[in-house]
Amino acid sequence: MISITNLSYYLGSRALYENASLHIKPNQKIGLIGLNGTGKSTLLRIINGEYQPDGGTISKAGDVTIGFLNQDLLSYQTDESILAVAMQAFERQNKLQKQIDKLLHQMETNYTDDLVDKLGKAQEEFDALDGYTIQSRAEEILEGLGFSTDDLEKPLKQFSGGWRMRVMLAKLLLQKPSLLMLDEPTNHLDLPSIQWVEKYIQTYEGAVLVVSHDREFLDNVIDVTVEVSGAKLNYYPGNYSFYLEEKALRNEIQRGAYENQQAKIRQTERFIERFKAKATKAKQAQSRVKQLARMELVDAVIDETARVNFKFQFSTQPGRHILHLEDITKHYGPKRIMTHADIRLERGDKVALIGANGRGKSTLLRIIAGTEPLNEGRRQLGHNVSFSFYAQHQLESLNIEDNMLEELKHANPTKSEGELRGVLGCFLFSGDEVFKKIKVLSGGEKSRVALAKVLLSQANFLLLDEPTNHLDMQSVNILIQALEQYEGTYIVVSHDRYFVSQIANKIWYIEDEQIKEYPGTYDEYEWWLEERKAEGAGQGAKGNSQPVAAPKPQAPTPKPQATDDERKEWQRTLKKLTQQAEEAESRISELESRKKKLEAELADPTTYGDNGALQKKNEEYQRLTQQLDQLQAQWETAMLEAEEWEKKLA
Structure with missing residues (x-):
């Protein structure tokens, strides 16, 4: 469908892409990932024709249409309703509708066969293009993205940038291009809307190329991961979780090949140094020099997984009770957010405040911060x-x-310049960048500085409203590590499910104008929510039930003294277990030999020239690793059980 061949693109002397290649096939769902600044958004603009490459070619099939959702669309404003803006997607249908209306108006005063014929043809084409359903389709998508029915006739200019972006996304989805390109689509969506978009993309008939830092979103919608790294496009035939496993495997193999090659280089260099001055060995030494010159070097593995140690310090240690919101009521005119709500927060609570936009999450944070007045409470x-x-x-x-x-x-x-530089480095500011003035920073860069300030403050209670919005995956990982090390209390508003699952031990949500709490992790909350839905909303709303813990195993009842027949049976069982352990051990030895041989093949750089062979070898390597893990578990189980039977026979 689209072939990118030997693409090169430079920013000054810096190569964003150099001889990079990618083939986008029909119906593929591709996730484009990489660190900030590696050129992900630039690639989308090159494909869209906005930027011209410095080298290489981009070939597109003649019937390919491209739809591109990007952050520039945030600035679009108009007096038209959001429904009318979304329906701009149906260009031909809208033109026909105007033609039909005009013909009907003319026929009120001039009823001729020519007008009747034109009207019939226009109505026939309009019907063939499903023109009579376009409004209902537009309404369905807009409501799926979080708009209420009353919102649909409101002018686009009344909505904030995030909501305008949803309208542009709706328009794009209605156009159904053969390639849908989405640049950070989840940044402006709440959780229900993200889940709706996931389901839509999963069944989308065209190809999708998406840039996102939302790991769970990528796992749920993509079947191919393309990593932008080293000015290349690295292809992984699976979702983001597969990419992480495959990348770790490739790095392990590459690290082994690099270390082996470096050892060989050191050995060769020692030989050259030792014998280059000896006449009898000079020829061999010169031969080794040429051998080194011809050697195709294996690159060292660059660890892109940043580690962080913030060493949080509190100016004061708080008491056990952090916060009590007592009988609070908050409303904006007729719109009620909370009515006589009550909630407590204890020291050490790590709370994720989740839910759809418009429920009052940010309002609640401002109330807690004391910047939003209460009506009561x-x-x-x-x-x-x-x-x-x-x-x-x-x-x-x-x-x-x-x-x-x-x-x-x-x-x-209290922090030294070196420590402050380290924190800024974690948030992707390096070298002389730390001397940039705040006024020249982009919105995303300012967000990262503000977030770093909060984490460095000596506060024992943090309030974080959508902290991951402008962070790439590496920075999100750093924030997770920082919050894991934080010994204080925090409340975080976020729609990033992976982030929430890593940092929260309690879930808050606003429902029926009350602040409700689920006393567990996000994964447990999702499990409980599914159970609650299955039981019925009415029954589930009575209380915050938790997952039922598995019953604890009871201690075995002591058995009477064994008979001779029982002891013989025990000996047979012991012999069988010992034989199973020996067979597993033998099989383990055999598979380890095969694995070692395969590692040597994968370490050979020529293997990477054949993608098909590489994939087969990687699959075999994973299969061997899985089989070895299973055999190790079987051997361990057999040995442990045999040990128990030996104790009985002792």
Whole structure:
């Protein structure tokens, strides 16, 4: 469908792409991943024809149509309703509708055979293009993306940038291009809308190329992962989880090949150094010099998994009770958010506040921070509680004349410049970038600086509103590590399910104008939610039930003294278990030999020249590894059981 061959694209002297190739097939669902700045969005614009490559070719089939959702669409405004904007996708149907309306108007005063014929042809084409269903299709997609029925006739300009982006996404989905390109589509979607888009893409009849930092979203929608790394497009035939496993395997093989080659180089260099001056060995030494010159070097594995150690410090240790919202009511005119709601937060709670947009999550965070007034009720912070609040509007509080280093120094004067540089490095600011003034930073860069400030503050209670919105996967991983090390209490609003599953031990959600709590992880919450749906909403709403714990095994009842027949049976069982262990051990030895041989083949750089052979060898390597794991488990089980029978016979 689309072939990218030997693509090269440069930013000044820096190569974003150099002889990179990729083939996009019909109906493929491709996830494009890589660190910030590697050129993911640039590739989408090159495919879309906005940027011209410096080298290589991009070939497209003649009937290929491309739809591109990008962040530039946030600025689009119009007085038209969002339904009318979405229906712009049906260009031909809209043109026919206007023609039909015009003909009907003319026929009121001038009924001729020519007009009747034109009307019939227009109506026939309109019907063939499913013109009578376009409004219902547009309404279905807009409502799937979170708009209410009342919203559909409101002007687009009344909505915020995130909601305008949803309208543009709806328009794109209605156009049904043969290649749908989405640049960070989940940034402006809440969880129900993300799940709706996932289901839509899973059944989408065209190809999809998506850039996203949402791991679970990628796992649910893609069947191919393409990593932008080293100015190349590296192809992995599976979703993001498969990519992680396959990348680790390739790195392991490459690391082994690199270390073996380096050892050989060192050995050769020692030979040359030792014998180059001896006449009898000079020829051999010169031969080794040529051998080194011809050697195709294996690249060292670059570890892109950043590790972080923030060493959080509290200015004060809080008491046991962090927060109590007592009988609170919040409404905006007739719109009620919370009514006589009550919730408590204890020291050490790690809370994820989740749910659809418009339910009041950000409002609740502002209430907790004391920046949003209550209509009724009381907000009470506990003893020695000091908090720090991260939200998008907090970016305005950054001093635009400060550089990044100075801004972080204000947050924590006790940190050295080296420690502050380390934190900024974790958030992808390196070298002299740390001296950039805040006023020249992009919105995403300002978000990262503000987030770093919050993490460096000496607060014992953090409030974080959508902290992952402008972070790539590496930065999200850093934030997860930081929050895992944080010994204080926090409440995080996020729609990133993987992030939430890693950092929360309690789930809050707003339902029926109440703040409700699920006392467990996000994975457990999802399990409970499915159980609740199965039982029926009415019955499930009565309380926050938790997963039922498995009953604890009871201690075995002591048996009476064994008879001779029982002991003979025990001996037969022991012999059988011993034989099973020996057979497993023999099989393990055989598979380990095969695995070692396969590792040598995979370490050979020529193997990477044949993608088909490489894939087969990788599959065999994974199969052998899995079989070895199973055999090891069988051997261990047999040995443990045999040991128990030996004790009985002793």
